[in-house]
Amino acid sequence: MLPETFFVATGIVLGMLTFLCLYRAVIGPSAPDRVVAVNVIGTITLVILVLFAFIYGRTLYIDVAIVYAMINFLSTLTISRYLEKGRVTG
Amino acid sequence: MILLDMLTIAAMAVGLFFLTVGVVGLLRFPDVYTRMHATTKCDTLGAASVLIGLGLYSGDLFTVAKMLLIIVFIFVANPTAAHAIAKAAYLSGEKPYEGTLEDAYGGDLR
Amino acid sequence: MVAMVRRRLPEERARSMVSLAALFLFWILLSSALDPAHIAVGLAAAALVSRFSSDLLIRRDERIPSPKALLPYLSYLGHLAVEIVKANIHVARLVLDPRLPIAPSIVKFKTGLKGEVAKASLGNSITLTPGTLTIDIKGDTFYVHALTREAAEEVRAWHMEKRLKEVEDAA
Incomplete structure (x- = not known):
């Protein structure tokens, strides 16, 4: 019983951490700062998704987490490409 | 399985600590490059540590394998993403903060 | 077709x-x-x-590494794990220190590694290890952002690069 309680507590702490990241994403000051903050939110969300899989006993969430990790990586690359070159394609 | 539960909780506590340190670093450090130091290192190990803890708890082979896949993926993807953001930040004109001692990159770009 | x-x-x-x-x-x-x-x-x-x-x-210009490279590669991964844990404790100390004792700098150094994958691995290893973050790789020159003076000195002659060189030579 103890680990399940700990999972829920971990989930709550991680949720609070995403709000702290959101603070950095809102105040910036520059665009790369926001990208870094959003990337961290993505990593924490990934961990929360896996925690969900264990709290609710549904392994499906782990597959969602795998796809989420890939989308998080791709979106970060795309946004930094846009910042660097002013366009996404080419 | 009290020992395995203890290991799970220990690994997750370590992971939680490092994730928290990463976020505190994101809030405290003075410019985007130093912030990235805190987030890439601590987030990668923190997330991996929490996932290792959960993997110990699950006891299902496929679940453990999927956890390992996620861990390997974030160990490759996080530094690569940080590299992309750092380069983009520099090339989009983000200056390192005034305490920076030496800037070999800016000199070579000119 | x-x-x-x-x-x-x-x-x-x-x-x-x-x-x-x-x-x-x-x-x-x-x-x-x-x-x-x-x-x-x-x-x-x-x-x-x-x-x-x-x-x-797998890109057309990359060779498939030979199985002989596996042993040096595993040794490289083992050392990398130790370095990553050291890096995290190092960063945690800096972040939680109330004085925030950082002295950042951007330094450059040249590598002897040839392959693209080896260089990318070195870049990622540098990012994950104490106080350093790869900003750009141009040819064989690495541009590294270092958090402290010691980290900047250490990355120029780094023992992990020699380990990657061994892997590359065996492959």
């Missing part, structure tokens, strides 16, 4: 086999099922994808 009927070179075949194995393993992992139907569909899908787009997974 020409590519479809052309006879395939041995290294092309090897590349295709490696990507088939990787894709099939990934399929098994995601489907989490070992019954014949799942395996048959997975093999067919992996074969189709690796036949037509194996050069997306």
Whole structure:
């Protein structure tokens, strides 16, 4: 019983951490700062998704987490490409 | 399985600590490059540590394998993403903060 | 269409086999099922994808490393794990210190590594280890952002680069 309680507590702490990241994403000051903050939110969300899989006993969430990790990586690359070159394609 | 539960909780506590340190670093450090130091290192190990803890708890082979896949993926993807953001930040004109001692990159770009 | 009927070179075949194995393993992992139907569909899908787009997974100018490189590579991974833990404790100390004792700098150094994958691995290792973050790689020059003076000195002659060199030589 103890680990399940700990999972829920971990989930709550991680949720609070995403709000702290959101603070950095809102105040910036520059665009790369926001990208870094959003990337961290993505990593924490990934961990929360896996925690969900264990709290609710549904392994499906782990597959969602795998796809989420890939989308998080791709979106970060795309946004930094846009910042660097002013366009996404080419 | 009290020992395995203890290991799970220990690994997750370590992971939680490092994730928290990463976020505190994101809030405290003075410019985007130093912030990235805190987030890439601590987030990668923190997330991996929490996932290792959960993997110990699950006891299902496929679940453990999927956890390992996620861990390997974030160990490759996080530094690569940080590299992309750092380069983009520099090339989009983000200056390192005034305490920076030496800037070999800016000199070579000119 | 020409590519479809052309006879395939041995290294092309090897590349295709490696990507088939990787894709099939990934399929098994995601489907989490070992019954014949799942395996048959997975093999067919992996074969189709690796036949037509194996050069997306492994580029044409990259060689498949030989199995001899496995031992140095494992030793490299082991040392990397130790370095990552050290890096995290180092950063945690800096972040939690109320005075925030950082002295950042951007330094450059040249590497003796040749392959693109080896250079990318070194870049990622530098990012994950104490106080350093790769900003750019141009040819064989690395531009590294270091958090402290000591980290900047250390990265110029780094023991992990020698380990990667051993892996590259064995491959």
